[in-house]
Amino acid sequence: MPRKSKEVHECTLSSKLMNKTLYPLPPNASNTARFLRVIRTLCSMDPKNVKSKDFFRNKSTMFGEQKRHAKKHYRFVIHPFSKLNNVIKVVFFISWLWRFYSVPVMYGFFFRWMHTFLVIDIIINILQYLIFISFFFVGYVVSKKKEIIIEPRKILFHYLKTYFIFDVIAVFYDDIVSVYKHSENLLGEYYMYNYFASVVVMFAYFTRFKYFMGVLEDIIKMLHLSKTVFSLLFHLFVVSITIHIFTCELFLLPKIFYGETFPNDSWMVEAGVDRISEVPFVNLYTEALMITVCFYFGASHDKYAFTCPEEEIVLTVISIFGRLYTLYMIADLLKMFGLVGISESKYEQYLGQLEEYMSSKNLPDELRIRLLKYYEYKLQKHYFNENQILATLSEHLRIEMFLFGARKLIEKAQLLKTLPRTTLASLFASMSTETFMPTDIITKAGQPVEDVYFISSGTVAVVNAANTEITHLEDGDEFGFLVTEDGKLIYTHIAVETSEIYYISKKLFLEFLGAHPEIFKYFENKVKKRIEKFDSIETTLLLGGNDILSSLRSGKLLERQAVRSVNFEFEN
Known part of the structure; x- marks a missing residue:
């Protein structure tokens, strides 16, 4: 049984060396090379990213993902957990939020507002073009398989098959119909066209609604706010945007039905806003907004009499949608406050x-x-209650659950991969697991060892008898085999980060290997290589790191650029 200690371990190995996934730039690197390195770093996975912490359980798996992304053929790919993708998401959120509210006004009120917000709209257009291009290079996550896709070809085909068409409509449709935007004398035949345009563009924007809310959830997590805040903001957004759309439709649809001449019983005539060109935009919007809010939440509105069939249909749709969403919102709020879940x-x-x-x-x-x-x-x-759940399963299903839970360990531990499936299933059925927090001592040098250990996830430091840290073991590595002649451990093993460890009786483990002589021989050779490696590291440490290999690694043998003074001689 592994032991936990209250002793504090301070890691002496350089964290920079552990996390260095990109080759170091030479001292005389150009400014262009340095700039490209900064861009490459921004595109790489950020271990401090909220998504990284949720997706990966420890730093060693994060480091492995960084190494994978650092390969040459991924140099143009933006990792989904990178700092640059965070910037892209925030810009996307701002630009799409603006469009969610601006597009209904543009088409509903015939672009009268454009003169006021023209500069903002131009900036948003430029940002949308940049975002549209970036989506061809941003990796994505397959949640069901818990897999990160960064292969350029897969990213391209995935984007073409999902959001590409809708993003084209959302980003460029506005430019296609811009010939009609600034026409001050819109003809009646364009009213239906504008309504159709608004429906198409809003549908294109709302296909990104799930992604939009995912970005909002990421922002909430970055600000360290609770799920309750996200749920409240979600409902606030849905209510506000639907009320806003219905407000614009309440003004647009009468224009489609009646054209330039409104009947006397229309609410627009009664409100005195039927002469559109003479009424300020704020007055038009405010009148329509008050009516929409009242019908949305089922409040009475006695200011105007609504007798036109076309207007009554619109208000009926508003009332039905508003009542249904209000019921859904109440149910979700009850769930949020703990009556469900x-x-x-x-x-x-x-x-x-x-x-x-x-x-x-x-x-x-x-x-x-x-x-x-x-x-x-x-x-x-x-x-x-995991034990209670496992107790109800059959023996076969329990073994399948053990193997599935240890799949990452099996993938990374070459020793385990060589074992037959039946032996592997029996082996894991006899294993136990333990979670160690940072600085917990798993084994201590000089004590007898009864178990052998396999790192499923995490990082473990190896410390020698002189209390010097010599190396780190990571996912898939095993320890507990290096012992003295009297069976006592040579090294102390300490958890550097939260680590999940599988362990089994050493005697039982050797019995499993004894049935497979070739695998047992492979295991013996691996132990010998581990001893040689550790002896070499300790020798280097004993020499103070003065061997040639250490000097090369530290850069001591590389010539540094010297700044030489230049003397100029001038003739008198």
Whole structure:
């Protein structure tokens, strides 16, 4: 059984060397090369990205993804968890938010507002063009498979098959119909055309609604706000945008039905806004907005009599949609405040009990934080009784669950990949798992070893008898094999970050390998190479890093550019 210690471990290995995925630039690199390196860094995966922390469980898997993206054929790809993609998302959010509100006004009120917001609209157009181009280079995530796609060909075909047509309509349709925008004498036959145009453009924009709300959720996470805030903003946006669209339609549809001459019983005549060219835009919009809000929420509106059949149809649609969405919103708010969602509610109750426990024990802040991070990692913000669930499964299904849970470990541990599936299933059925928090001591040098360990996810530091950190082990690595003649561990192993470790009795593990002589021989050779590698590192450390290989790695043997003075001689 692995042990946990309260001793504090401070990592002495350079974190810069651990995270260096791009080759270093030479000292005499040009400004262009330095600029391109900055761009490349912005396109690379950012470990501090909110999405990165949710997607990857530890730093070692993040580092592996950075190395994958650093390959030459991905140099033009923007990683979905990069800083540059964050900028693209924010710009997308701002530009699409503007369009959600501006397009209905443009087509509903016949572009009368354009003179006021022309500069803003031009800036938004330029931003949309840039975003449209960037989507050809931004990778994407397949949530069901939990896979990040950064292959250029796949990105291209994925975009062409999903949002490309709709983005073309949304970004360029406005330019196609711009010939009609600034016409001050719009003819009656263009009213229906403008209505059709508004429907097409708004549909194109709303195909991005799910992506738009995903960006909003990312922004909420970056600001460290709760899901409750996101839900409230979601409903606020939907209510405001639908009311805004209905407001514009309430003005546009009578123009389509009646043209330039309104009947005397029209609300527009009664409100005195039928002479469109003489009424300020604010007055037109305010009158339509007040009517829409009243019918949307079912409030009475006695100011005008609505007797025209065409206007009554529009107001009926507004009332039905408003009532239905209000019911949905109330149901979602009840769910949000804990009447539904048992798993998350139990998780919060569990955290509440933990808080009470820590308070009663008067635990220090540092230990409180470690406990909270442990349970957040272990439960993934959802409460469930894993033992109870597994107890109801058949033996075959339990083994399948074990293998699926350990699939990443099997993929990265070459030793395990060589075992037959039946042996592998039996092996994992005999294994146990333990989660170690940063600085937890897993094994200590000089103590007898009973188990062998496999790193499923995380990073483990290897420390020698002189208390010097010599290397790090990562996903798929195993330890607990290097022992003295009397069976005591040579090295101490300490968790550098939150790490999930599989362990099994050493005796039982060797029994499993004994049935496969070739694999056992491969294992013995691997242990010998590990001993040689560690001995070489310790020798280098003993020499103070003065061997040739260390000097090359540190750059001590490379000639540095010297600044030489230049003397000019002038003739008198």
